[in-house]
Amino acid sequence: MRSALVLGTGLIGTSIALALSGRGVRVHLADRDPDQRRTAAALGAGTEEPPEGPVDLAVAAVPPAHVAAALGGLQARGAARGYMDVASVKGGPRRELTAAGGDLRAYLGTHPMAGRERSGPLAATADLFEGRPWVLTPTPETDTEVLNQVLELVSLCRAVPVVMDADAHDRAVGLVSHTPQLVSSLLAARLASAEETAVRLSGQGIRDVTRIAASDAGMWIDILSANPGPVADILSEFAVDLDETVRALRALESADEVKRAEGAAGVEGVLRRGNAGRERVPGKHGAAPAAYETVAVLISDRPGELARIFADAGRAGVNVEDVRIEHATGRQAGLVQLMVQPASAPVLTASLRERGWSIRQ
Ligand SMILES: NC(=O)c1ccc[n+]([C@@H]2O[C@H](COP(=O)([O-])OP(=O)(O)OC[C@H]3O[C@@H](n4cnc5c(N)ncnc54)[C@H](O)[C@@H]3O)[C@@H](O)[C@H]2O)c1
Numbered sequence: 001m002r003s004a005l006v007l008g009t010g011l012i013g014t015s016i017a018l019a020l021s022g023r024g025v026r027v028h029l030a031d032r033d034p035d036q037r038r039t040a041a042a043l044g045a046g047t048e049e050p051p052e053g054p055v056d057l058a059v060a061a062v063p064p065a066h067v068a069a070a071l072g073g074l075q076a077r078g079a080a081r082g083y084m085d086v087a088s089v090k091g092g093p094r095r096e097l098t099a100a101g102g103d104l105r106a107y108l109g110t111h112p113m114a115g116r117e118r119s120g121p122l123a124a125t126a127d128l129f130e131g132r133p134w135v136l137t138p139t140p141e142t143d144t145e146v147l148n149q150v151l152e153l154v155s156l157c158r159a160v161p162v163v164m165d166a167d168a169h170d171r172a173v174g175l176v177s178h179t180p181q182l183v184s185s186l187l188a189a190r191l192a193s194a195e196e197t198a199v200r201l202s203g204q205g206i207r208d209v210t211r212i213a214a215s216d217a218g219m220w221i222d223i224l225s226a227n228p229g230p231v232a233d234i235l236s237e238f239a240v241d242l243d244e245t246v247r248a249l250r251a252l253e254s255a256d257e258v259k260r261a262e263g264a265a266g267v268e269g270v271l272r273r274g275n276a277g278r279e280r281v282p283g284k285h286g287a288a289p290a291a292y293e294t295v296a297v298l299i300s301d302r303p304g305e306l307a308r309i310f311a312d313a314g315r316a317g318v319n320v321e322d323v324r325i326e327h328a329t330g331r332q333a334g335l336v337q338l339m340v341q342p343a344s345a346p347v348l349t350a351s352l353r354e355r356g357w358s359i360r361q
């Protein structure tokens, strides 16, 4: 691929543009908001100059409700040889493009399974899609050349292509993306009016479960409006599970020993089913989750401490597979959990101790 046009230079569009530009593709940037386009260009994502002729691939990275109109407009002026979108829902945009008389042979609906709770070009990174699944929804009418261009884009973004039917995709992301967003928002909403004393105690658990509650509400209304049925189905099953869990917890309050035992079994069942579900979530690069060992290190809240600990891990010859940081409320210290291969844990622990770090068991 030699040239691309990215329409919509927010989080996803700019991340794609950064990855393509970094690998030698000439990327033209467009956005209805000139500030977003300017910012993306300043980040090195591409040029603000419009292309002189049709580019190889045009990418519509705009909110789902705008996809069909954006693609229709691009196709009407012959902006590219192939067209794709990255919207989080696939059935609706395809039907809208069909209704608007768009050219479906030159179009491929896609969805990268990577993102963030922040929007806009300043949140973009070139490595956002590395090792992540990227869903492609070709149909028998999709032009092979367009499919190949999209596969090349996915490969340049270092993502892993996954081919699916558009409606099957929407049901699947209803479970693994859209319902989690609502569950996270529902839980975070409980904090909005909670006592300050309670909120100040927030640790890593609540941070993990509510991170995506910070996402853009406008974008999510768009996504959920395009996939309400599957999400409502999953949430009603969730509501049944919630009712059962509440009943089990009430039973745990009972004076009757038999009822308490039933309650405990009910709650344990929820926790164990949760363990089983969590085990199925793939780790990095789409592989099964690796069993890493954690080396927990106390760090002081000073600039450069994180860089220093990573450099020391490198000096010990240990690859850090994953990392977590816990900030202790009101204290000038935090706990860094370095996840490493089990065989590397003793090496890292000894080496960091030698360099003066305080290791927590
Ligand atoms: N945020 C995520 O985690 C995520 C992940 C995967 C896919 N997506 C999908 O990617 C798309 C973009 O999401 P984002 O998170 O980058 O949003 P964003 O808000 O960061 O960026 C969207 C950009 O599109 C521009 N825009 C809106 N309407 C336009 C139009 N009609 N013409 C030209 N530009 C227009 C906006 O000005 C903005 O710069 C959405 O379809 C979303 O469903 C998002």
Ligand SMILES: O=C(O)C(=O)C[C@]1(C(=O)O)C=C[C@@H](O)C=C1
Pocket: 087, 088, 112, 113, 114, 115, 116, 117, 118, 176, 177, 178, 212
């Ligand atoms: O990590 C996040 O912030 C995301 O929510 C990303 C996420 C997801 O659910 O995995 C959100 C919506 C997108 O369509 C794709 C990715």
